[in-house]
Amino acid sequence: MATRAAPSRRAKGDSRHEGFLQHAGFRWLKIATVLCLVIIASYVMIDVTPRHNGGSWYGYTLGTIGVLLILWLTALGLRKRTMTTGRWSLKAWTSAHVYLGLSLIVIGTLHTGFQLGWNVHTLAWALMMLVIVSGLFGIGVYAAVPAALSDNRDEMTQGQMLDAIRAIDRQLHDAAQPLPHDQADLVRRSLDQDPFSGGLLRRLSGNYPQCATAQAQAALRAWTGSRPDTGNDPLERIDGLLERKQAMLSRLRKHLRLKALLEIWLYVHVPATFALIAALVAHIVSVFFYW
Amino acid sequence: MSFLIRQISHTADGREIVRTATLAKPQLSVGRAAGSDIHLPDLSVTPDHARIEQIDGRRVTVRATGTLGFSVDGRTVTRADIDAVEGAELRFGGHRITVSHGAGDEIILSVQRVDALSDASEDKDEARVFSLGGLLPGRRAMAWSLALSILVGFLLVPIISYATRPAADMRNIYTVKGERQAQMQKAALAKGDGVVGDASWSSGPLSRAHHALEGQCESCHVKAFVAVQDSACQTCHSPAEVHDHAPAARIAMAREAPGLGGRILAGFASAFGRPPAGACVDCHSEHEGAGPMQPTAQQFCTDCHASLDSRLKDTKLGNAGDFGTAHPQFKAAVLTQAPVAGMPHPAFTRISLDRKPTSDGGLKFPHDVHLKKTGGVARMARTLRAEQGYGDALACKDCHRPTADGVRFLPVDMEQDCQSCHSLGFESIGGTVRTLRHGEPAQVIADLRAYYRSTGPVRPIALGGMARRLPGDYAAGRTAATYMQAARTRPADAEAAIRAVFSKGGACYDCHVVTPPGVAGKAGWQIAPVEQPMRYFVNGWFDHAAHRTETCESCHAAPRSAKASDLLLPGVNSCRECHGGEKAKADVPSACALCHSYHAGDGAPWVPAGTIRDKTVNKVIALSGASVGEASVGMRRNR
Numbered sequence: 001m002a003t004r005a006a007p008s009r010r011a012k013g014d015s016r017h018e019g020f021l022q023h024a025g026f027r028w029l030k031i032a033t034v035l036c037l038v039i040i041a042s043y044v045m046i047d048v049t050p051r052h053n054g055g056s057w058y059g060y061t062l063g064t065i066g067v068l069l070i071l072w073l074t075a076l077g078l079r080k081r082t083m084t085t086g087r088w089s090l091k092a093w094t095s096a097h098v099y100l101g102l103s104l105i106v107i108g109t110l111h112t113g114f115q116l117g118w119n120v121h122t123l124a125w126a127l128m129m130l131v132i133v134s135g136l137f138g139i140g141v142y143a144a145v146p147a148a149l150s151d152n153r154d155e156m157t158q159g160q161m162l163d164a165i166r167a168i169d170r171q172l173h174d175a176a177q178p179l180p181h182d183q184a185d186l187v188r189r190s191l192d193q194d195p196f197s198g199g200l201l202r203r204l205s206g207n208y209p210q211c212a213t214a215q216a217q218a219a220l221r222a223w224t225g226s227r228p229d230t231g232n233d234p235l236e237r238i239d240g241l242l243e244r245k246q247a248m249l250s251r252l253r254k255h256l257r258l259k260a261l262l263e264i265w266l267y268v269h270v271p272a273t274f275a276l277i278a279a280l281v282a283h284i285v286s287v288f289f290y291w
Numbered sequence: 292m293s294f295l296i297r298q299i300s301h302t303a304d305g306r307e308i309v310r311t312a313t314l315a316k317p318q319l320s321v322g323r324a325a326g327s328d329i330h331l332p333d334l335s336v337t338p339d340h341a342r343i344e345q346i347d348g349r350r351v352t353v354r355a356t357g358t359l360g361f362s363v364d365g366r367t368v369t370r371a372d373i374d375a376v377e378g379a380e381l382r383f384g385g386h387r388i389t390v391s392h393g394a395g396d397e398i399i400l401s402v403q404r405v406d407a408l409s410d411a412s413e414d415k416d417e418a419r420v421f422s423l424g425g426l427l428p429g430r431r432a433m434a435w436s437l438a439l440s441i442l443v444g445f446l447l448v449p450i451i452s453y454a455t456r457p458a459a460d461m462r463n464i465y466t467v468k469g470e471r472q473a474q475m476q477k478a479a480l481a482k483g484d485g486v487v488g489d490a491s492w493s494s495g496p497l498s499r500a501h502h503a504l505e506g507q508c509e510s511c512h513v514k515a516f517v518a519v520q521d522s523a524c525q526t527c528h529s530p531a532e533v534h535d536h537a538p539a540a541r542i543a544m545a546r547e548a549p550g551l552g553g554r555i556l557a558g559f560a561s562a563f564g565r566p567p568a569g570a571c572v573d574c575h576s577e578h579e580g581a582g583p584m585q586p587t588a589q590q591f592c593t594d595c596h597a598s599l600d601s602r603l604k605d606t607k608l609g610n611a612g613d614f615g616t617a618h619p620q621f622k623a624a625v626l627t628q629a630p631v632a633g634m635p636h637p638a639f640t641r642i643s644l645d646r647k648p649t650s651d652g653g654l655k656f657p658h659d660v661h662l663k664k665t666g667g668v669a670r671m672a673r674t675l676r677a678e679q680g681y682g683d684a685l686a687c688k689d690c691h692r693p694t695a696d697g698v699r700f701l702p703v704d705m706e707q708d709c710q711s712c713h714s715l716g717f718e719s720i721g722g723t724v725r726t727l728r729h730g731e732p733a734q735v736i737a738d739l740r741a742y743y744r745s746t747g748p749v750r751p752i753a754l755g756g757m758a759r760r761l762p763g764d765y766a767a768g769r770t771a772a773t774y775m776q777a778a779r780t781r782p783a784d785a786e787a788a789i790r791a792v793f794s795k796g797g798a799c800y801d802c803h804v805v806t807p808p809g810v811a812g813k814a815g816w817q818i819a820p821v822e823q824p825m826r827y828f829v830n831g832w833f834d835h836a837a838h839r840t841e842t843c844e845s846c847h848a849a850p851r852s853a854k855a856s857d858l859l860l861p862g863v864n865s866c867r868e869c870h871g872g873e874k875a876k877a878d879v880p881s882a883c884a885l886c887h888s889y890h891a892g893d894g895a896p897w898v899p900a901g902t903i904r905d906k907t908v909n910k911v912i913a914l915s916g917a918s919v920g921e922a923s924v925g926m927r928r929n930r
Contacts, residue, residue: 191409
């Protein structure tokens with residue numbers, strides 16, 4: 001009896017992954033574009049005297065749309081904690097979040113009427129722009145970084161990376177036992193250095209000029225460089241181990257750099273969002289306080 | 292005398308393994324070298340690091356062999372004497388050696404690795420070390436601190452400061468008694484910031500006029516959550532000085548009924564406590580940037596005036612929506628009733644220029660004859676060129692002199708502007724010309740009579756002296772008779788001269804309307820009073836100084852006017868050659884406020900300085916030789 005392929009239960013196209021940017025054929029991109037065009041057109045056509053500003057009826061309308069949008073966009077932080085599918089799936093929310101968030105550039109800026117200054121109103125606008133720009137950065141790294149992260153990982157987990165370094169450290173420790181103190185001290189420094197050390201800038205740049213492993217290797221090579229390789233010199237063995245540790249460290253550090261890029265924007269996006277909401281409260285209250 | 296070495300290690304699951312060995316030696320070596328008595332496989336330890344020597348049953352001495360020391364109970368030393376009964380803890384690199392005393396004077400040394408062999412080997416919280424969590428303050432903490440600091444700095448501080456500020460003196464400065472007190476109050480309004488931190492609430496700088504109030508938010512924003520009211524403006528701007536535009540009831544009637552959008556807006560406005568339409572701030576918007584205040588938009592006027600007649604049925608004003616396209620013809624205030632007995636003031640009526648009104652000011656003056664380039668007048672002008680500064684022919688400026696501000700022209704003055712040609716001289720005595728007095732007919736008559744009386748006929752020589760008359764002296768008698776006749780009839784010649792002066796062909800009659808004696812119940816000669824209005828447009832404003840680039844003839848058709856009663860005012864179309872509506876592409880886009888003032892007073896309408904920026908005005912400024920600053924001051928003349 002000939003076997004027959006089981007009919008696919010998937011609908012056509014279901015198998016392909018569709019990111020939140022492309023969700024539903026760029027539905028939210030289209031909606032946001034139309035929204036922006038309508039607002040730009042009305043801004044040009046509606047004659048506000050003496051000139052456009054946030055205090056005209058049109059300005060109040062844009063401001064109300066803007067603040068409601070901002071609050072809804074912030075709600076993604078709550079919504080993302082419950083992942084669902086369907087028409088109001090999390091993916092749809094995220095897609096709308098991105099495109100409607102971008103449309104805020106138009107809504108918020110036209111709300112100002114391009115009257116910017118050193119005041120709480122412009123602070124709110126600037127924070128809004130900061131949130132949007134950090135979000136854009138986030139989309140950028142989400143698009144580019146995961147592939148690079150995967151390439152770099154080479155099917156190792158984070159735990160395995162750490163274990164590999166630990167294994168090399170143990171071997172280094174054993175190999176360095178017969179060494180005189182000054183040489184042993186170099187190896188010890190490599191062992192004592194935290195592979196996760198370094199500040200935010202080191203993490204983001206992936207550049208570690210104070211790497212004790214690299215320094216130890218360079219110093220040991222100053223000793224071994226002028227001597228023939230006899231095959232049983234412990235320094236040669238240590239040199240090889242340091243080489244391996246450096247390779248492992250550079251992979252780990254690249255991993256850390258890519259992960260930092262994936263995370264850093266949220267450290268701007270989220271606090272700036274709450275600062276924005278606070279500035280919006282101050283903006284709205286102050287406008288009506290001195291009304 | 293012996294040492295008991297207890298090597299303690301841990302299995303992977305944390306179980307302790309203890310290996311003991313007894314070394315019956317007085318002295319032990321400690322080091323990384325494999326042959327050491329206490330072998331510490333630790334890279335921080337030198338191959339031969341220290342010696343432990345037993346002094347007696349309970350005391351040991353620990354000496355570092357090299358320069359690297361060790362630590363005893365946390366202090367780094369190179370030598371230590373230890374009482375084993377009291378015990379001590381030695382630290383060599385990552386190893387700990389605990390010294391204690393056992394039975395039989397045995398020194399127990401418990402050796403244990405306490406530090407991980409490398410940093411990486413230590414326990415790591417994977418989720419933490421692989422993320423930014425350890426490098427940055429938490430997102431939640433940052434969010435809270437940023438949000439709270441913004442709320443405190445930009446909201447709480449100003450509000451508390453506002454609530455606790457000293458009460459402001461909001462009395463109208465004009466009602467405050469005494470000039471000095473008013474000055475002090477005005478200064479206090481603009482001095483010191485009463486509310487801390489509210490500068491960050493300002494949406495933009497105040498205009499130049501209100502610059503002194505910058506930072507004094509509460510002087511206008513008197514009550515929290517209440518929009519700026521007229522009363523705030525009236526603290527400084529006396530309500531008595533701000534002229535009403537029209538009675539409030541009529542303004543309310545004239546205002547266009549708002550559409551759906553307008554009604555919604557009005558609903559919002561009243562719900563949020565905005566003052567109703569017609570408030571000062573409706574028109575005078577602030578915080579629009581430093582510099583002059585924003586000009587009043589045309590729409591502010593046209594909301595009512597574009598279709599005024601549909602709501603104010605009885606209005607005498609024509610609809611005006613835009614100067615370029617929808618503005619009624621000008622109405623000039625024309626003299627319609629010269630002053631008569633019982634009505635000392637002339638009556639003026641505003642008549643549309645379309646009806647080609649004439650204005651009889653009581654003067655006879657043909658402009659065309661005087662402005663002709665050829666003929667007697669031009670020849671006379673050339674004759675007097677050196678003396679009077681005339682050109683090849685007379686020009687407007689030779690007779691019409693502007694007022695000091697240049698806005699309009701002084702009435703023509705006979706003595707100053709006419710007499711250089713039209714002399715009233717009647718006698719020359721020793722080179723001095725005696726003239727008739729202009730404007731005083733009674734004096735003219737008296738002067739003429741005096742002239743004829745004071746100069747009697749020349750006494751004939753034949754009459755001789757006062758010799759006694761003799762019979763037969765007929766010739767002398769005839770001479771005397773002739774002389775007496777002449778002397779007697781002399782005053783009658785004065786009457787003829789008077790009549791001649793006041794009649795056709797006489798000096799007065801040529802220019803004035805003269806009523807002979809007996810007409811209208813008057814005994815003497817009557818000259819109709821001359822009316823020369825200086826201002827024809829009562830509701831609008833025209834500034835001749837601003838139009839210096841133009842020639843007089845380009846607007847006033849004087850060279851073709853044969854009668855003084857011709858009203859030489861240009862109509863609206865003449866203005867439209869340069870001026871258009873607010874948004875027009877004309878040389879000078881002109882909103883209503885260029886010529887009209889909402890708070891109509893006697894002066895020029897308020898136009899913010901520098902708002903009419905275009906080629907034409909710049910040209911005017913350049914031609915008049917005034918700097919921009921002076922020109923802008925000129926434009927704001929009235930307030």
